[in-house]
Amino acid sequence: xxxxxxxxxxxxxxxxxxxxxxxxxxxxxxxxxxxxxxxxxxxxxxxxxxxxxxxxxxxxxxxxxxxxxxxxxxxxxxxxxxxxxxxxxxxxxxxxxxxxxxxxxxxxxxxx
Amino acid sequence: xxxxxxxxxxxxxxxxxxxxxxxxxxxxxxxxxxxxxxxxxxxxxxxxxxxxxxxxxxxxxxxxxxxxxxxxxxxxxxxxxxxxxxxxxxxxxxxxxxxxxxxxxxxxxx
Numbered sequence: 001x002x003x004x005x006x007x008x009x010x011x012x013x014x015x016x017x018x019x020x021x022x023x024x025x026x027x028x029x030x031x032x033x034x035x036x037x038x039x040x041x042x043x044x045x046x047x048x049x050x051x052x053x054x055x056x057x058x059x060x061x062x063x064x065x066x067x068x069x070x071x072x073x074x075x076x077x078x079x080x081x082x083x084x085x086x087x088x089x090x091x092x093x094x095x096x097x098x099x100x101x102x103x104x105x106x107x108x109x110x111x112x
Numbered sequence: 113x114x115x116x117x118x119x120x121x122x123x124x125x126x127x128x129x130x131x132x133x134x135x136x137x138x139x140x141x142x143x144x145x146x147x148x149x150x151x152x153x154x155x156x157x158x159x160x161x162x163x164x165x166x167x168x169x170x171x172x173x174x175x176x177x178x179x180x181x182x183x184x185x186x187x188x189x190x191x192x193x194x195x196x197x198x199x200x201x202x203x204x205x206x207x208x209x210x211x212x213x214x215x216x217x218x219x220x221x222x
Contacts, residue, residue, distance in 0.1 A: 033210075040217075041214070042198075042212050042214045045210070100157070101157060103156070
């Protein structure tokens with residue numbers, strides 16, 4: 001079983017609010033990812049990291065930001081939420097030189 | 113054209129039927145994942161393949177690197193197999209990022 005956790009699982013917030021989605025893994029993985037997935041649609045990479053102090057933007061343009069101060073923690077922040085940010089956000093992690101990947105349970109965000 | 117194509121997009125089967133989901137890709141890869149996503153969102157990797165065939169219970173996954181094609185088979189399907197199955201390829205090279213197919217929504221009726 002994967003040791004990767006996301007909080008909150010479900011969140012409804014108002015437009016303009018700041019929100020941080022948390023992702024933690026206890027497997028010591030260097031690679032961590034954030035994906036955005038609208039219902040019934042494919043996953044899109046929005047941010048990734050290959051280790052502490054390393055962060056990159058993914059293929060899908062996103063107004064969110066991430067940080068990687070500790071190996072196990074990869075939070076995603078929206079400074080000012082908008083209804084267009086309503087989506088599911090999935091965190092994942094993997095080893096630097098391997099091909100395995102583990103996903104968190106996902107965070108469903110609704111901005112009203 | 114997407115770099116990872118899955119078919120079919122939707123699949124409805126009767127319990128007990130043999131199911132095949134196909135994945136074709138057009139990029140160089142180091143490995144391929146078959147992922148399962150249940151309603152509610154969580155994703156689990158069922159298989160990771162770089163060559164040949166793998167079997168786990170009623171699930172079988174195959175890959176043909178030369179033809180850039182992979183298949184996921186489910187034998188004796190069951191309603192609990194109902195989920196979205198996603199093919200994801202790991203790009204060759206040092207970064208190893210994933211590219212996902214759009215998924216196949218499987219519904220198995222009792």
